[in-house]
Amino acid sequence: MTETLAETTPHSDEPIPAYPMPRASGCPFDPPPAAQALHDELPVAKVRMWDGSTPWLVTRYGDGRALLADPRVSSQSTLPGFPHPNAGFRENAERRRSFIAMDDPEHARIRRMVTAPFAIKRVEALRPSIQKITDELIDGMLAGPNSADLVSALALPLPSLVICTLLGVPYEDHEFFQEKSSLMINRYSSAEDMIGASDALTDYLDELIGVKLAEPADDMLSELATRVGSGELTRREAASMGVLLLIAGHETTANMIALGTVALLENPDQLAVLRETDDPKVVAKAVEELLRYLTIVHNGRGRVALEDIEVGDATIRAGDGIIIYTGTGNRDPELFPEPDRLDIGRDARRHMAFGFGVHQCLGQPLARVELQVVYGTLYRRIPTLRLATGAGQLPYKHDGLVYGVYELPVTWDA
Template sequence: MTDTLHEAEVPRFPGARAERCPFDPPPDLQALQEGGPLARVRLWDDSTPWLVTTHAEQRALLADPRVSADVTRPGYPIQTPRSGGGSLSFILMDDPEHARLRRMVQGAFTVRRVESMRPAIQRIVDDLVDDLLAGPKPVDLVEAFALPVPSLVICELLGVPYADHDFFQDNSKTIIKRDVSPEERATAGGRLAAYLDGLVGEKLDRPGDDLLSKVAARVKDGELTRSEAAQMGVLLLIAGHETTANMIALGTLALLRHPGQFALLRDDDDPKLVAGAVEELLRYLNITHSGRRRVAKEDIEIAGQVIRAGEGMIMPNDIGNRDPAVFSDPDTLDLRRDARRHVAFGFGVHQCLGQPLARVELQVAYGTLYRRVPTLALAAGLDEIPFKHDGQVYGVYELPVTW
């Protein structure tokens, strides 16, 4: 079918966001959604996978066992040219191997376990706000607050020295940028894998009360190879700080651009309001803006179309979360909305393992920063804020603020 598609008929993906609407999905995504649940798009390699634009169809396909997350399957719509290196552990695998590896670490991310971490996360946030208030202004909120919060938390959870944060943050940024060469991405991935391999070795010799030590114990028991353990550590380290850091900064920027909504969080510390605000910000904004990628293992009939075995599909959660069939007035930020049906963390067996931790971090960060710094304000115009249009993870490189 793809051979019959003319280039002029098929829009490129991902498209560009409108400069004046950096929080909204690209306009062409909204136009495609208006045209129906399924459309073809053209990727960097001229492949033409299906774009799934509606909330119901996204959830249906993400939960369908005939849909594969295996990046090595023919037809999988890869995001960037590959260097031949390994994938990020179990998130790009199918069951049963995906489930086997995921089970090894999922105990650290249960709601109960994460809730027990809330006081420690609160101390981290309070200390950073103390430093913020005692320091000069204006200040880059990304560097001073948004990036350190999840980095400190995931380092504590994994047992990674925070003193090495410049190293792992720099290499993480290279891995998730779209416009770097395959060789640069592979080199950065290799550096992180070697670093985590060294830490796994240390945990094998001197285990502690941390997640990486528990992973290392699986190596000792013969359930994992050391290389698999290191790659799992890379996944948890990158995913554990990059997405939440960008969400803290982008969410703050969105609230500062919506002063009435900012005032709700600033003036009311009701935990239910804060928790609901986090869900709405997760719905309204979009960090993983290249869409969730899959490939059909069998023919799948959906929305009046047939997705053939071997055909790729992309499910952009930003447009799924703006589906008017599910969320009324979807382009409006409304912190009092019940937004719990959003797909920011995906759906089905591959939904984000760390979502309980991300939720608590965001609740503590949003619920503390604005209350303690009630006059927080942008120190630059929106057109001066450097957005991450070139990344697989969306956000801002810097966020100058004052008070």
């Protein structure tokens, strides 16, 4: 395949297909059909973004994994050619850099400042408190009428409470930071709204870091404040890191809890396995399979080529934008037989839901524990849990960088 051939995409009247691509009606868990067609027939192809740019879309598992680990591929979002989801993201990248949009060694230096709280042993020590929060939230559901919005009752407050505790952010401010977070990850947000939300959250975290400088506590913001005091970070840099940790710490897990529940309720044979087991290994396997099957970071991972790179028959030129589309990569039949089937007994550990390489998700140990606790608790405690509306009627987050549902009305036998 050459770049010229990539100008024509199978099953499309357009020379270069628009991106992102819509999901099929009635198939909320599957990647868009156009993306799947590229995976099957033209796995490295040009797509057209909102600004007219034409980055490469890489849709197969092996190619994506190799590029995510390739030092010739940059995460620097300020480089020309980087595929930004909208104007607000591009402007934000120019105004305030994040360590996830840096390359090594700068990326590694800053990332090391916040890795310790997410170490597996540290996170495992949090499991009892996460279990306690989960049980209390479910108690609250059961104490009311036999119906609830699972997003507001459990999926969103659980990870928000946990990340607030780790960071040292007052949970009573959750409505403020959840609203601003939603604006910052919505690809239809105007640049003005996105920048305003980013500034408001950064100011908020900057103020908290000022408090921690004067009165340090046992939390991550206090640790960042120490780095400010030693001159390793400016207050604004520390606040920007806090914004990233706060958003990532609640948005992704909240959406996985809710969307994973929808997927399980639509696959009752798989739900029955979780509902009837108390084996943590069975639950852990289910978490990995749901992460693979749903791939909620559903608009891919943006990069820029620093050198010419051969990918299959294609040549990605230096300066070209790249989008590694893990949604189809995680449905690659070469690695996952019958990939469109949810099978919580499958070994799905090699999925790329958390990315791959040096930039893979810092908080994945915490997300795994939170999901294991919820999936291992909710369906056993409320065995008759079911949707209060059809899955096709749910408000899915097609507009977000993180896929999920805005609301999840459920009911159960009283």
